[in-house]
Amino acid sequence: MSTVTETTMSHHEIEEAHNTEKTVFGFWVYLMTDCVLFAALFATFAVLRNNTFGGPSGQEIFKLPYVLIETIVLLTSSFTCGLAMISMQQRKREQMLRWLTATFALGLVFLGLELSEFHHLIVEGNSWRRSGFLSSYFTLVGTHGLHITVGLLWLIVLAAKVRKGGLNSTNVKRLTLFSLFWHFLDVVWIFIFTIVYLMGVIPA
Amino acid sequence: MSEHETNHETSQKLSLPTYVYAYIACLAISTIGYLLVQHHAASKWTLITSVVALAMVQFGIQLRYFLHLGHEAKPRWKVIVFWLMLLVVIILVFGSIWIMNNLDQRMTPTQMNDYLRHQDSL
Numbered sequence: 432m433s434t435v436t437e438t439t440m441s442h443h444e445i446e447e448a449h450n451t452e453k454t455v456f457g458f459w460v461y462l463m464t465d466c467v468l469f470a471a472l473f474a475t476f477a478v479l480r481n482n483t484f485g486g487p488s489g490q491e492i493f494k495l496p497y498v499l500i501e502t503i504v505l506l507t508s509s510f511t512c513g514l515a516m517i518s519m520q521q522r523k524r525e526q527m528l529r530w531l532t533a534t535f536a537l538g539l540v541f542l543g544l545e546l547s548e549f550h551h552l553i554v555e556g557n558s559w560r561r562s563g564f565l566s567s568y569f570t571l572v573g574t575h576g577l578h579i580t581v582g583l584l585w586l587i588v589l590a591a592k593v594r595k596g597g598l599n600s601t602n603v604k605r606l607t608l609f610s611l612f613w614h615f616l617d618v619v620w621i622f623i624f625t626i627v628y629l630m631g632v633i634p635a
Numbered sequence: 636m637s638e639h640e641t642n643h644e645t646s647q648k649l650s651l652p653t654y655v656y657a658y659i660a661c662l663a664i665s666t667i668g669y670l671l672v673q674h675h676a677a678s679k680w681t682l683i684t685s686v687v688a689l690a691m692v693q694f695g696i697q698l699r700y701f702l703h704l705g706h707e708a709k710p711r712w713k714v715i716v717f718w719l720m721l722l723v724v725i726i727l728v729f730g731s732i733w734i735m736n737n738l739d740q741r742m743t744p745t746q747m748n749d750y751l752r753h754q755d756s757l
Contacts, residue, residue, distance in 0.1 A: 459713050463720035470724040474731035499669045503662065510658040513701060517649045614701040618694065624665065625690040629672045633682050 451604045458608045462615050465578075469619055472571040473626060480631070482563035489564070489631025492557055498628045501544045502620065505579075508537035509617035516610045524598055527606075528590060534613065535586050538579055545576050568627065575623060578616050585609055657700035664693045 480489070515530035549569070552558065559569040589609055593602050668689045671682060698704045698717075707713055 456712055460716055463716050466720050467723055467727065470727045474728045477728065477732050478735040495669060495673050499665065502665050502669075506658070506661055506665065509697075509701060510654065513649070513654045513658075514651075517651055517654065520649055611702060614697065618697050618702070621665075621690050621693050621697065625668065625686050629668055629686045630683060632672055633679055633686075634675070635679070 447600050451600070451607070454604055455607060455611070458611060462611060465615070466619075469571075469574070469622075472567070472574055473622065476567040476571050476627065479563040479567040484562035484564075486562040486565065487557055489568075489627070490634060492552060492555075493628050493632050495628065495632055497544070497548065498624065501541055501548075502624050504537050504541045504544065505617055505620050508534050508541060509614050511537065512610050512613045516606070519598060519603065519606055522598060524593065527598075528593065531586060531590055535583060535590075538583050538586070538613075542576060542579050542583065545572070545579075549573075571627065572623060575616065575619055578619075582609070582613055582616060585612070653700055657696050660696055661693050664689050664696075 511530050511533040515527045515534060518524075518527035518530055549572075552565075557565055559566045586609065589602075589605055592605065596602055668686045671677065671685055676682070677685070704717060705711070705714055
């Protein structure tokens, strides 16, 4: 079918662009509702943050330098994801896959750091069963970690699809949605970093 | 063939310098917040106000330059949904804090016991 005329191609393209736009908007609406989910968890945390029930407060258990490293790793991961999108626009498939690999690696490091933080807390007897404060802390940060895990799995599937099908319109659409999701998770982390960790450590 | 099928994707062109600047700005903002709190650079309320302000700035930067909010053509449905989300979030978070603090103040344990005793005697 190499004899497709210019006009039908562009018509086809316009239709597809329109479709992609609709899908991206639908995904954006999902992200906004996910914000509401996180807001509920933030509200729970804000209400319970002083209910330590004789257990440790945030000031005693949070290690800020460690959390700053987590923050930088996740921010860098979000940045490399953006770089992958630029490579995608320039149709540089291999370069894009390299940036996505970096994104994946940094996301995995972030998840490892978070799980090791959780592990330390639990080993020291400060699990979610200890107090209302810790329950809300684990739920909020854990839900974010769960999103990161899902994002990492999604990225594996995406990379396989791109290797197989190249940068066709469907894959471009999928990659656009993933980048939105990944940037969104970093936006949520700004608030976890500020409200849970920074404000948790400020002495009363 | 599949490699050259589409060129339309997103309407706006992404630019590398913008990403780099936004990344550096976010990195700086996070580090400043960390340094302020770690070194107890100010009194409690000044610290809280500054870290919240820093978070808002970083929120704005990431929305604009990473999530490309506000770049779409009119009608800006994404922006409309975003404001609606923000409204719901503000009502949810501040409403919860308000109600629960109020409840906490009104229902002190002694009052609670009196109330229960009163209920029993009925």
